[in-house]
Amino acid sequence: MLSILGSPANPFCDGHSRRHFLKIGGLALGGLGLPQILRAEQSGRGGGPGLGHKAIIMIYLSGGPSHQDMYDLKMDAPKEIRGSFRPIQTNVPGIEICEHMPRLAAMMDKFAIIRSLYGSPDQHASDTCLSGYPIGPKGRQDNHPSLGSVVSRLQGPVDQAVPPFVGLTTKTGHAPYSNPGVPGFLGLAHAPFQPDGEGMANMRLNGVSLDQLRDRKALLTSFDGYRRFADQNPIFQGVDSFTRKAFDVLTSSKLVEALDLEKEDPALRDRYGRGSSNPAFGEDAGPHWMDQFLVARRLVEAGVRCVTLSFGSWDRHGANFERLPEQLGKLDQGVTALVEDLHARGLDQDVSVIAWGEFGRTPRINPGGGRDHWPQASCALLAGGGMKMGQVIGSTNRLGEVPQDRPIHYQEVFATLYRQLGIDVATATIPDPNGRPQYLVDRRDVVRELV
Numbered sequence: 357m358l359s360i361l362g363s364p365a366n367p368f369c370d371g372h373s374r375r376h377f378l379k380i381g382g383l384a385l386g387g388l389g390l391p392q393i394l395r396a397e398q399s400g401r402g403g404g405p406g407l408g409h410k411a412i413i414m415i416y417l418s419g420g421p422s423h424q425d426m427y428d429l430k431m432d433a434p435k436e437i438r439g440s441f442r443p444i445q446t447n448v449p450g451i452e453i454c455e456h457m458p459r460l461a462a463m464m465d466k467f468a469i470i471r472s473l474y475g476s477p478d479q480h481a482s483d484t485c486l487s488g489y490p491i492g493p494k495g496r497q498d499n500h501p502s503l504g505s506v507v508s509r510l511q512g513p514v515d516q517a518v519p520p521f522v523g524l525t526t527k528t529g530h531a532p533y534s535n536p537g538v539p540g541f542l543g544l545a546h547a548p549f550q551p552d553g554e555g556m557a558n559m560r561l562n563g564v565s566l567d568q569l570r571d572r573k574a575l576l577t578s579f580d581g582y583r584r585f586a587d588q589n590p591i592f593q594g595v596d597s598f599t600r601k602a603f604d605v606l607t608s609s610k611l612v613e614a615l616d617l618e619k620e621d622p623a624l625r626d627r628y629g630r631g632s633s634n635p636a637f638g639e640d641a642g643p644h645w646m647d648q649f650l651v652a653r654r655l656v657e658a659g660v661r662c663v664t665l666s667f668g669s670w671d672r673h674g675a676n677f678e679r680l681p682e683q684l685g686k687l688d689q690g691v692t693a694l695v696e697d698l699h700a701r702g703l704d705q706d707v708s709v710i711a712w713g714e715f716g717r718t719p720r721i722n723p724g725g726g727r728d729h730w731p732q733a734s735c736a737l738l739a740g741g742g743m744k745m746g747q748v749i750g751s752t753n754r755l756g757e758v759p760q761d762r763p764i765h766y767q768e769v770f771a772t773l774y775r776q777l778g779i780d781v782a783t784a785t786i787p788d789p790n791g792r793p794q795y796l797v798d799r800r801d802v803v804r805e806l807v
Contacts, residue, residue: 410661473733509786768801769803
């Protein structure tokens with residue numbers, strides 16, 4: 357909603373009175389108004405080759421992916437553990453992955469796999485994957501900020517009209533699946549902008565008449581006059597400064613442009629795959645929506661520092677070997693198209709990519725042909741960000757039960773991702789509401805193999 361109100365009394369030379377103000381609503385950031393979205397924003401985008409800033413795309417595999425059916429197949433284990441999938445060679449000698457991910461196998465030199473991940477409880481939620489902290493006594497993420505919120509707080513926006521943190525995660529009935537990364541004690545100013553249908557409609561000023569917008573030059577002149585009035589009026593300085601900046605996004609179409617996939621070459625869109633926003637398999641989890649991978653790339657190019665999304669339904673208590681081939685194939689297509697695109701655009705040193713879930717699955721296949729929850733071991737797929745690729749880090753034991761070589765905690769991965777974003781977790785702190793400095797994660801050792 358856009359309202360420009362004023363009185364003709366006592367106008368300034370530019371035609372605006374002291375009573376002029378701009379009221380902007382509708383842009384949704386988890387239900388917030390636009391002024392709250394912009395509280396953390398400051399201007400100043402770098403230029404030159406690459407992005408001019410560091411960014412991260414976080415892919416949450418909702419429900420807990422099966423590590424031993426993706427990147428850690430156990431062909432020497434009994435059949436009730438190894439399942440029916442076969443391994444295939446990758447383009448990195450000595451590394452094998454599941455046969456249903458042939459594109460990834462052909463590009464393994466551009467990826468890294470962690471097979472010895474641990475540290476998340478038996479909790480169906482994205483919290484650990486987006487913050488390093490599970491749901492705890494203090495609520496979501498135990499009131500710790502997600503990585504995107506931390507980046508928003510410490511580094512701010514790249515562009516005044518583009519939020520630093522965007523969440524593409526779709527809504528689900530099981531709310532912990534659709535957490536795009538809450539801000540925790542940092543507060544709503546650093547929550548992710550969520551461009552859902554309603555939010556996008558408002559970004560296009562839906563409901564404002566053509567008569568109001570037909571003279572864009574006059575509208576922008578009005579904005580400029582309002583800026584001059586706000587800058588010169590001492591009374592206005594007492595108003596929330598973030599409300600003053602709330603209308604800035606209306607003079608920039610950069611975010612809307614980034615979300616418009618019709619501007620992409622259809623052949624590239626086909627390479628990513630189109631998919632659907634509907635939940636995968638009709639289950640209450642993420643979608644098979646490959647468009648999100650392309651949107652994420654466009655967003656980081658537009659100036660977003662962190663993009664989160666959810667993909668697929670991985671809680672395979674039954675029909676594991678019937679459902680996973682389709683799902684693995686779609687993930688294989690989307691994530692490899694994303695990484696290939698980042699390399700083609702020279703962004704692989706600037707943009708980190710991670711895909712993981714909240715835990716792994718039981719080594720033993722249950723009577724229903726599925727695998728149950730198994731927090732003792734999990735896996736992660738990484739790419740880009742200037743990290744060292746073409747490797748597997750760690751291992752599990754013969755049956756895939758527990759990490760054996762080089763156990764790696766979720767928070768150590770976060771420490772590494774923060775480092776690649778230019779944030780040193782050994783020294784960086786953020787004050788909590790009581791003014792006490794808080795470290796970003798409790799475990800501050802990076803994964804040395806990646807850096």
